[in-house]
Amino acid sequence: MSRLLSIEPLTKEAFAPFGSVIETEPTAMRFINGGNTERYHALARVDVAGEGSAVIINIFRGQPRIFPYAVTTMERHPLGSQSFSPLSDRPWLVVVAADEGGQPGRPRVFLASGRQGVNYGRNVWHHPLMSIGAASEFIVVDREGPGNNLEEFFYEESFLIPDPLKGQTP
């Protein structure tokens, strides 16, 4: 089987096995503040586990990845979900994998727009942040607390992600 990965558009349905997509989903919208404001309600749920854990809000600034990119490692957070919401309005990549007996299977690559975020479910395999084209900032909501919240895996043979914006102006 080819080690070259295809890139899929990020949709709520396709991403559902891995978590939630954070975007202005019309079915989640309700007007508040006397009609002044659209509230896109409960797009994702933060999940933290363990005594003494807390939900924290961070900003990550990710340097652009160089493509084609070799995926050699995946990670997961057994004690908490982790969300990324772009601040820079630039497309970025979401790389996840199903769990196969305690290891990540073949990665799936989703191209997210600059207006789409994701919430990785607790213990879902994913690749660390992948910015495209320029340094990009994200609001990240995840967990702080006791215990080991990072599990890493290294593939014996890497997978390759082609340039997601080939032929497009970045």
Ligand SMILES: NC(=O)N[C@@H](O)C(=O)O
């Ligand atoms: N290490 C860290 O906080 N970042 C990763 O979890 C990531 O998914 O980018």
Ligand code: NI
């Ligand atoms: Ni992570």
